[in-house]
Every structure is written in structure tokens, then in C-alpha cells.
Amino acid sequence: MEEAWRLLKKNRLALVGMTIFLVFLVIAVAGKVLTYGTKPYFDPSLVRLPEKLRLPLSQPNPEVLQPGDFPHLGVYLFGTDDLGRDVFSRMLQGAWVSLSVGFVAVGISVFIGILMGGLSGYYGERVVRVHHVLASFFLLAGTGFIASGNLTTGTILCFIGIGLTPLSRNKTLHRYPRVRFLFAGTFSVDTLIMRFVDIMLCFPSFFLILTVVALLPPSIYNIMIVIGLTSWEGTARFVRAEFLSLREQDFVTAARALGVNDLRIIFRHMIPNATAPVLVSATIGIAGAILTEAGLSFLGFGVPPPDATWGNILSDGKRFIFDAPWLTFVPGFAILIVVLSFNLFGEGLRDILNPKLRERY
Numbered sequence: 376m377e378e379a380w381r382l383l384k385k386n387r388l389a390l391v392g393m394t395i396f397l398v399f400l401v402i403a404v405a406g407k408v409l410t411y412g413t414k415p416y417f418d419p420s421l422v423r424l425p426e427k428l429r430l431p432l433s434q435p436n437p438e439v440l441q442p443g444d445f446p447h448l449g450v451y452l453f454g455t456d457d458l459g460r461d462v463f464s465r466m467l468q469g470a471w472v473s474l475s476v477g478f479v480a481v482g483i484s485v486f487i488g489i490l491m492g493g494l495s496g497y498y499g500e501r502v503v504r505v506h507h508v509l510a511s512f513f514l515l516a517g518t519g520f521i522a523s524g525n526l527t528t529g530t531i532l533c534f535i536g537i538g539l540t541p542l543s544r545n546k547t548l549h550r551y552p553r554v555r556f557l558f559a560g561t562f563s564v565d566t567l568i569m570r571f572v573d574i575m576l577c578f579p580s581f582f583l584i585l586t587v588v589a590l591l592p593p594s595i596y597n598i599m600i601v602i603g604l605t606s607w608e609g610t611a612r613f614v615r616a617e618f619l620s621l622r623e624q625d626f627v628t629a630a631r632a633l634g635v636n637d638l639r640i641i642f643r644h645m646i647p648n649a650t651a652p653v654l655v656s657a658t659i660g661i662a663g664a665i666l667t668e669a670g671l672s673f674l675g676f677g678v679p680p681p682d683a684t685w686g687n688i689l690s691d692g693k694r695f696i697f698d699a700p701w702l703t704f705v706p707g708f709a710i711l712i713v714v715l716s717f718n719l720f721g722e723g724l725r726d727i728l729n730p731k732l733r734e735r736y
Contacts, residue, residue, distance in 0.1 A: 386723045386726060386727070388719045388722070388723065389719055389720055389722065389723020389724070389726070389727075390723070391716070391719060392715070392716040392717065392718070392719030392720035392721075392722075392723065393716075393720045393723070394716075395712060395713070395715075395716035396713075396716050396717060396720055399470065399474070399713050399716065400474065402467065402470050403470040403471045403473070403474035403475075404471070405467065406467035406468050406469075406470045406471040407471040409467060410464055410467050410468040410471070411468070411471075416447060417447060417461065417463070417464035417467055418461075418464060419460060419461065419464040419465040419467070419468045419681075419683045420460065420681045420683075421444060421460060421461070421464075422458045422459055422460060423439075423440060423444055423455065423458075423459030423460070424458065424459050425439035425440070425459065426439065426440065426451075426455050426459040427455055427456070427457050427458060427459040428454070428455060428456070428457060428695065428698060428699045429451050429454050429455040429459075430451075430454050430701070431451065431452065431453050431454040431462075431701050431705075432450050432451070432452065432454075433450065433451050433454065434449075434450055435449075435450070435451065446461055446463075448463070451463070453466060453701060453705050454699065454701045454702070454705075456688075456691055456692070456699075456702055457691065457694075457695060457699075462688065462701070462702065462705060464683075465683035465688055466683075466685070466688065466705060466706065466709065468682065468683045468684075469683045469684045469685040469686075469688060469706070470685075470709075472595065472668075472678055472682060472683070472684045472685075473665045473668060473669070473684065473685055473713070474665075475595075475599075476595065476598055476599055476602070476664055476665065476668045476678075477661040477662070477664040477665045477668075478661060479599040479603070480598075480599045480600075480602035480603040480606070480660075480664040480668075481603070481606075481657050481660045481661050481664055482603070483599070483600065483602075483603025483604065483607075484602075484603045484604075484606040484607040484610060484657075484660060485607070485610055485653060485656075485657050485660075487603070487604070487607040487610075487611070488607040488608070488609070488610025488611040488613070488614060488653070488656075489610065489611075489614050489646065489653065491568055491572070491607065491611040491614075492610065492611035492612065492613065492614025492615040492617075492618065493614055493615075493618055493641055493645070493646070494564060494568060495564060495565045495568040495569060495611070495615045495618075496565075496614060496615040496616070496617070496618025496619045496622065497618050497622060497637070497641060497645070498564045498565075499563060499564050499565025499568075499615075499619070500563060500564075500565065501563065501564050502563055502564075503563065503564060503567055509536075510536045510537075511536070512536070513532045513533070513535045513536030514532075514533055514536035514537070516529075516532050517529045517530065517531070517532030517533035517534075517535075517536060518533065520532060521533070565615075568611070568615075569615070572608045572611055572612065575605070575608050576608050580605050580606065581667065581670065583605055584601050584602060584605050584667060584671070585671065585674070585676060587601050587605075588601055588671060588676045588677075589676055593676070593677075593678070593679035594678075594679070595678045595682065598668055598671065598677060598678060602664050602667055602668065603664075606660060606663065606664070609656055609660075610653055610656050610657070610660075613649075613652040613653055613656055614649055614652075614653060616652075617645075617648070617649035617652065618645060618649060621644075621645050621648055621649060622645075626644060627640060627644060627645065630644055652725075654724060655721050655724045655725040656721075658717055658720055658721035658724055659717060659718055659721035659722075661717050662713070662714040662715075662717035662718050662721070665710070665713060665714060665717075666710065666714050668684065668686060669684070669685050669686035669689065669706075669710050670686065671686065672684045672685070672686025672687040672689075672690065673686040673687070673689050673690045674690075675687075675690065685706040685709055685710050686706075688702065688705075688706040689702075689703060689706040689707055689710075692706070
């Protein structure tokens with residue numbers, strides 16, 4: 376830990392990125408505390424029509440405002456929008472939305488990536504047999520029928536899938552020629568997972584997210600889930616590569632010789648040694664998730680009102696680009712600085728955690 380901190384201090388760009396990230400974290404938490412609730416300290420939804428499109432740092436006009444409508448700072452720090460709402464309050468609330476979307480979406484993608492990459496790297500040589508494919512098909516079909524409301528058909532299909540799963544343990548069935556085809560090999564686990572990853576990478580991720588979000592009801596939780604479900608491929612590849620390397624190491628061979636089960640080997644010995652590239656990927660992935668959410672909100676498919684996000688503040692300001700340019704510049708520069716800080720911090724972590732790159736420091 377001390378060596379990592381020493382190397383981080385030598386990388387000034389990474390240190391600046393970490394500092395900006397910590398400041399952004401404090402601002403986002405403050406935004407959650409100060410802008411939510413029945414009577415928030417900074418109300419981002421308070422409309423002051425006589426005070427619309429006020430310049431940054433401008434003083435409120437006491438002749439047109441009610442006593443409770445005055446900004447708590449005494450000035451409109453970032454000005455007001457076309458409805459007279461305080462842009463500073465909306466930026467505070469948007470910081471929490473961006474942080475929560477980034478962390479939750481990356482958490483989902485990292486979980487799926489570690490799961491898929493770990494299976495591909497550790498069990499990749501195992502053969503997927505016909506009854507495994509049939510069992511998966513029936514389970515997925517049954518889940519789909521249950522989700523659509525057809526409980527009877529869905530339950531029957533799920534039971535068929537569960538019944539097909541343990542067939543490989545029944546050695547008696549192998550003797551019958553009519554069912555022997557169920558135990559024929561098709562392809563390896565690694566081939567199945569990695570070809571699925573390749574298929575996912577063929578789709579333009581942003582347009583795939585845009586399509587799914589357009590079909591779902593607008594919700595911040597849908598945004599988190601969709602971004603997470605469409606951004607795990609890189610993590611899966613990193614974890615697979617690490618598992619393929621670690622699987623042949625002496626400590627894994629020794630653990631197998633001692634009779635340690637696979638789950639303990641994976642979670643106790645392999646995953647802790649494979650987290651370095653995942654940590655770097657997650658840090659940079661948070662920046663990508665924030666940028667994706669801002670893009671969706673800018674196009675009108677993001678977090679629905681009344682919650683303010685940096686993307687919809689930017690979208691509202693594009694109509695007044697010449698009359699009130701601060702409505703575009705403030706959220707635009709905020710997105711630029713935060714995304715850049717995450718990228719710089721991620722690049723610094725990559726250099727620190729990779730022994731081959733430590734020599735430059």
C-alpha cells in the first residue's frame with residue numbers, strides 16, 4: 376500500500392484525477408443531503424419565472440420574490456435557467472445522479488464480467504453437451520413465459536430444464552442408443568462465452584442502450600441496469616486472461632492437490648489476484664457510464680423529471696446557447712472535468728498495478 380501511494384504521488388496527472396474524484400464524491404454526497412427531501416436546503420425544482428435567465432453571480436431581485444424563494448447563498452452562483460430555477464442547485468442534484476448511475480452501472484458490469492470471465496477462464500476446457508443446451512433453452516423459455524404472465528407454461532418449461540440438468544451424472548442412460556445423443560459434446564464453455572462476448576461487441580453499445588431505454592419506462596434504475604448489462608464485455612476479457620494465467624500457477628495446483636473445492640479456489644485464491652485490471656477497467660468504466668447517462672439525458676431518454684441531471688441541464692440550455700451560454704458551459708465543463716479525472720486516475724492505477732510499467736517511476 377505504501378509503495379502504491381509513493382508511485383501515485385509521482386504520477387501528478389493521476390494524483391490530480393484522484394483529487395478531483397474525491398472532491399466530486401463530496402459534492403455528490405452533499406447534493407444528496409441538500410437537494411432531496413420534502414423541504415430541501417437547495418430546491419432544484421423551485422420556479423422563479425421573474426428571475427429567469429439570470430447571469431451567474433447575479434443578485435436576486437427582492438421586489439419580485441417571496442421571502443422563501445431567495446437563494447441560500449445570496450446570489451445565483453451559476454445563474455438561472457428559462458424557468459428561473461437555480462442552476463447551482465440543479466448541478467448539485469445532478470452530481471448525485473451521475474455518481475449513483477456510474478457506480479451502480481459499473482458494479483453490475485463488473486459482477487457480470489467477473490462471473491462470465493471466471494467461468495470462461497477456469498472451466499473453459501469443459502465441453503457443453505446437448506442436454507446442457509436443451510436445459511438452458513427450457514429454463515430461459517420458462518423464465519420468459521413467467522415474466523410475460525403465463526405461469527403454467529413457464530413453470531412446466533422450468534421443471535423440464537431443471538430435470539435435464541443432472542442427466543450427465545446418470546451413467547445408466549449412456550447405454551441407451553436412443554438417448555445417447557443427449558450426451559454428445561457440442562463446444563467448450565470458453566467458446567460459448569467468448570463467442571457471446573464477440574456478438575455483444577458487434578452491436579454499437581450506445582445505440583443498443585438507446586433502443587432498450589426507449590422501450591422501457593423512464594427510470595433511473597432502468598438506466599443503471601441497461602448500462603451495466605451492456606458494458607461487461609471488457610471486464611470479462613480481462614478476467615478470462617488473468618484466470619487462464621493463474622490456473623496454471625503452482626499455488627492453484629497445490630490447492631487442488633490438497634482437495635480444495637473449485638469455489639474456494641476461485642474466490643479465495645484467483646479472484647483476489649485478478650482484480651488489478653478489473654479495478655482499472657471499473658474506474659474508467661465509471662467515466663463511461665457518466666458520459667452515457669449524460670448523452671441519454673441530453674437526447675431525452677435519460678432520468679425523467681423532476682430529477683435534474685447534467686445531461687438534461689445541458690439539453691435545456693441548448694435552446695439558449697446565445698442568450699444564456701452558461702446553461703451549456705456549466706454542465707458541459709462539469710462532465711468534461713469529471714470524466715477526465717476518472718480517466719486520468721484509471722490510467723494512473725494501471726501504471727501502478729502493472730509491474731512492467733512501474734519502472735518509468
